[in-house]
Amino acid sequence: MDDPSTTLLAANQAFYDAFLRRDLAAMDALWARQHPVACIHPGWPALLNRAAIMQSWRQILSSPGAPTIRCAEPTAHLLGDAAFVVCYELLGDARLVATNVFAREDQAWRLVHHQAGPTPAVAGTDDPATTPPPGRRLH
């Protein structure tokens, strides 16, 4: 479990486990305290301080209409004492694509940033010929 990719992907899964269980205390424990943090929920403006981010999770995790969420196809990208994971988020029939950035604090990976946004509902691909769906081509 000391392999950094393994511990990184475990931390990423812990984030989605906390999300699925609507466990605000576990969610709070996963976010960094020694580094500044940021969070971009889909369709929200960027939240740039820890209090605002935790308030957003309180709101999201307590919402009776919150969908169940499952993480799919996570990939680990190590950058020394920082790292990021790219993964899909499956929410019922919807699919989002997410970036989760982590930094090491006290030997553990802690979240410093999360961004999720819409992506096509088809399976992911890194085929160079991939093109965006019509009308979604903002860049």
Add this chain to the structure above:
Amino acid sequence: MDDPSTTLLAANQAFYDAFLRRDLAAMDALWARQHPVACIHPGWPALLNRAAIMQSWRQILSSPGAPTIRCAEPTAHLLGDAAFVVCYELLGDARLVATNVFAREDQAWRLVHHQAGPTPAVAGTDDPATTPPPGRRLH
């Protein structure tokens, strides 16, 4: 110019300058070669290798319908030899919110990841009371 936040924001601006000028060579030079890279264009699936990412930029920068783009409100988040910038992307009447992750290579900040997605057209805020627009609340 050796202040890491200053050099980081300069590298982030160089990315948007290359985008605005449709300068594929400059764009290619900004992306990391020693670290693995990833890229999530708005509405696209995640691209997870450098060849696919450069092919996507070739396609985007050569498109006659590509809008002009301007970076607004960039914030620097340093994580040692890695870092990320959160900023807005203004494209005509549309506004996106983006995460750009950088790593140091040969003393310079190089892009290792970019994600952009939709955000409300109003001014950014980190007010804890901020709520997403109706119908956009995927989480």
